[in-house]
Amino acid sequence: MFTRTDALRLDDACTLKHKRAAFSIPEGMIYLDGNSLGVLPASAMTRVKRTVEIEWGQDLITSWHKHGWGELPQKAGDKIARLIGAEAGSVVVTDTISINLFKVLSAAVAKRPGRKIILSDSGNFPSDLYVAQGLCSFMADGHELRVVEPEEVYNAITEDVCVVMITETDYRSARRHNMKEITAKAHEKGCLIIWDLAHSAGAVPGQLMDVNADFAIGCTYKYLNGGPGSPAFVFVNPRLQNEILPALVGWWGHAQPFAFEQNYVAAQGITRMQVGTWPTISMQALDAALDVWADIEMVDVYAKAQKMCALFVELAEARCGAHGVTLYGSRDFAHRGSHVCLRHTQAYAIMQALISRRVIGDFRAPDMMRFGFAPLYNSYVDVWDAVEVLRGVLDGGLWDVEEFRERKAVT
Numbered sequence: 116m117f118t119r120t121d122a123l124r125l126d127d128a129c130t131l132k133h134k135r136a137a138f139s140i141p142e143g144m145i146y147l148d149g150n151s152l153g154v155l156p157a158s159a160m161t162r163v164k165r166t167v168e169i170e171w172g173q174d175l176i177t178s179w180h181k182h183g184w185g186e187l188p189q190k191a192g193d194k195i196a197r198l199i200g201a202e203a204g205s206v207v208v209t210d211t212i213s214i215n216l217f218k219v220l221s222a223a224v225a226k227r228p229g230r231k232i233i234l235s236d237s238g239n240f241p242s243d244l245y246v247a248q249g250l251c252s253f254m255a256d257g258h259e260l261r262v263v264e265p266e267e268v269y270n271a272i273t274e275d276v277c278v279v280m281i282t283e284t285d286y287r288s289a290r291r292h293n294m295k296e297i298t299a300k301a302h303e304k305g306c307l308i309i310w311d312l313a314h315s316a317g318a319v320p321g322q323l324m325d326v327n328a329d330f331a332i333g334c335t336y337k338y339l340n341g342g343p344g345s346p347a348f349v350f351v352n353p354r355l356q357n358e359i360l361p362a363l364v365g366w367w368g369h370a371q372p373f374a375f376e377q378n379y380v381a382a383q384g385i386t387r388m389q390v391g392t393w394p395t396i397s398m399q400a401l402d403a404a405l406d407v408w409a410d411i412e413m414v415d416v417y418a419k420a421q422k423m424c425a426l427f428v429e430l431a432e433a434r435c436g437a438h439g440v441t442l443y444g445s446r447d448f449a450h451r452g453s454h455v456c457l458r459h460t461q462a463y464a465i466m467q468a469l470i471s472r473r474v475i476g477d478f479r480a481p482d483m484m485r486f487g488f489a490p491l492y493n494s495y496v497d498v499w500d501a502v503e504v505l506r507g508v509l510d511g512g513l514w515d516v517e518e519f520r521e522r523k524a525v526t
């Protein structure tokens with residue numbers, strides 16, 4: 116039987132173990148929510164302090180040149196590009212996922228006149244579906260969002276579809292779509308494709324250029340540890356960059372922003388995806404956070420993610436299964452993301468009991484406890500200890516108290 120000593124041994128042999136020291140993890144906390152808000156890298160803390168005290172505090176407007184504020188969206192974008200299988204110059208950091216989705220979706224729809232269907236699936240993150248619904252009702256010309264089951268996506272790609280809009284890694288089940296097959300089918304049918312990498316970037320190996328994806332979007336506050344509300348990224352395949360025009364444009368995407376011309380002329384390349392001024396403090400935090408990844412290969416990250424998830428499920432089923440805890444979603448550990456959802460009728464209260472004992476995951480309606488495993492800072496011992504705390508909460512019925520049943524607004 117697997118023991119805590121075995122977990123310690125796995126940690127000792129892990130090639131990523133030195134990375135944990137790059138993060139500021141609160142003492143005594145087992146943080147398993149890096150898929151929702153990554154922990155603070157020490158480099159980001161230093162950079163924010165410098166940005167506030169020196170760049171904002173002393174150098175003020177001269178910082179645009181002196182401290183390279185103007186290049187941050189592209190510079191951070193290039194660091195992310197390497198992790199998601201894209202090339203330098205094809206990713207820019209700006210806005211939020213939802214806004215970036217609006218931009219690429221509007222640009223893609225305009226490239227396929229005559230086709231009226233935007234295709235997505237029921238496993239997609241609701242905000243993505245809302246953005247598509249909003250765009251359809253704004254256009255008011257018969258465009259329509261078609262939502263199918265995740266297993267039906269491949270067959271639902273037909274010649275009336277203008278854009279396929281899919282999230283690679285499901286935020287609940289962790290199931291990964293086959294990017295290669297779906298992208299190829301989309302192109303075969305003449306559709307454009309947008310991949311949402313929110314739960315993929317920093318967790319699974321990138322393959323955007325390998326599969327010849329058209330567009331991708333993703334956020335930076337999850338596995339990339341950019342900090343609360345840090346700006347998102349958008350990828351446009353170089354072959355399309357100068358061929359598209361989003362419905363939302365602004366001066367930072369203009370060919371000459373400081374010419375202050377009255378008419379919009381799109382910048383060349385990925386720059387045209389920029390709209391307005393970015394949150395510089397947040398952008399600096401992200402840029403510094405991304406340096407932690409400079410010597411990392413995503414295959415190593417993914418290998419550890421798969422092992423941690425498989426171990427967590429194995430231990431949870433063996434030690435907590437009798438209490439009615441079951442796995443939600445994919446058991447295919449070779450093809451899934453880096454988080455695990457466990458179901459239980461009292462999932463909300465159990466998660467509150469875990470959080471009060473410093474094991475931090477989150478709750479997803481209606482009955483899921485979600486645990487994210489960030490291979491750069493989570494250890495195999497974290498996995499072991501978290502299951503032990505869960506077992507203790509269940510064995511002792513420690514979740515069954517009034518304070519753990521009250522729902523908070525952010526779960």
Ligand SMILES: *Cc1c(COP(=O)(O)O)cnc(C)c1O
Pocket residue numbers: 211212213214239240242243282286311313314334347
């Ligand atoms: C987290 C997440 C988002 C969040 O979008 P924001 O606009 O950045 O808040 C979008 N899509 C998916 C799939 C997500 O997991």
